[in-house]
Amino acid sequence: MADDDLATLGPAAGPRTTSTDPADGPQHPQPGLGHAAPAAGPAGRWLPRLVIAGLVLAALNLRPAITSLGALLEEVRAGLGMSGTVAGLLTSVPALCFAAFGIAAPRLARRWGPGAIVCAGMAAITVGVVARPYLGGTGGFLAASALALAGIAVSNVLMPVVIKSWFPGRVGSMTGLYSMALALGTSLAAALTVPMTEALGGSWRTGLAVWGALAAVAVLPWLVVVRQRRALAGAAASTAARPPEAPVRITSSPTAWALAVFFGLQATAAYITMGWMPQIFRDAGVSAGTAGVLLAVTMAMGVPLSFVLPRLATRMRHQGPLVVLLGLCGLAGYTGLWLAPAAGAWAWALLMGISNCAFPLALTMIGMRSTSSAGVVKLSAFAQSVGYLISIPGPLLVGTLYQHSGGWGLPIALMAGLMVPQIAVGVLAGRDRRIEDEA
Structure with missing residues (x-):
């Protein structure tokens, strides 16, 4: 993506260096990120803070469209006369939409600017x-859900680009803040x-729509x-000429493939x-209420850890040890x-x-x-789109194994078995490499 395409996201361009990602230290602009010293005037003071607010609010909205439906799926099925097959399809639609629409994010960002696409996504x-x-x-329900999921998909892909563009020296802390807000919105x-549905009168329609x-x-x-794009783009154009970025062939990078499989x-x-x-817990004799609380605990763990883990990762040259620990x-x-x-x-x-x-x-x-x-926008689109495609069969296969085996032995064995290649490709993705050097 050209620097002008990032004008929506970053302040006016200035001198750049080729420093690597520091660990949450002072900001060091990097090649092709459209980042530089803060713009002159009041915008240079408040615009970065507004971007942070936008990141947090966007992250809070990247999962409620999915998890709110899960909470009311039985009522939605009854209200729409939805078959069990269609209801089951709903559980796979998010990953499919993330893959299909996410791959379009780089082209849309080149045409309109990443900030405009995130705005359109919201x-x-x-x-x-x-x-x-x-x-x-x-x-109609499926079509509108696909529209919401399309907005989530393009925003998913472009959030790392926003972070890298505005905060190249704080990738860990800003990714942590974004991930924490995403986990919080999910929970x-x-x-x-x-x-909320009960408080608003008991209608599942209101309970879903209120998240809008x-x-x-x-x-x-x-x-x-x-709205700052034109002014910032003009400021960028007034700076010294910069060498063009070399094209990145993402599919020729082993690290990109490793990261895509790890993501999936x-x-x-x-x-x-x-x-x-x-x-699994209910079949083991745990009450339905307690099983729900256990899932909430699992999801809530992501709130604090999603803030800490990225900061720790950026302090390490190789993220493989973290991959192994999580695995x-x-x-x-x-x-x-x-x-x-x-x-x-x-x-x-x-x-x-x-x-x-x-x-995170x-x-x-x-x-x-x-x-x-x-590289950031192509890698984000490639890793997430390929990754979400990889993730589609998993839940369906677990359900099939559970139905035909009559127990959880085989499904859990599958889950554990998939963790082994996840660790292996995660270690490969965590090496201190850059896709530009490999492509």
């Missing part, structure tokens, strides 16, 4: 979430959707950032955990679910919550494995 989430309960049928939607208000708020800071396997584990862990926690959790799911339920929930923090680690590595804006 608007799409708002319209999709508000409209889908009231469109009258399953087809809040799962925990509050049912109580949060997305509407997230549009506002990005509108202001987008960690997403598979996360979707399996969210979709099936409560049922071992996952293997320990799966072993516990196999041997004593009820007796050690709280310990297994905590271990699985730690293991699921491979997601993957996001951090996306920002660290490239030195250019073109």
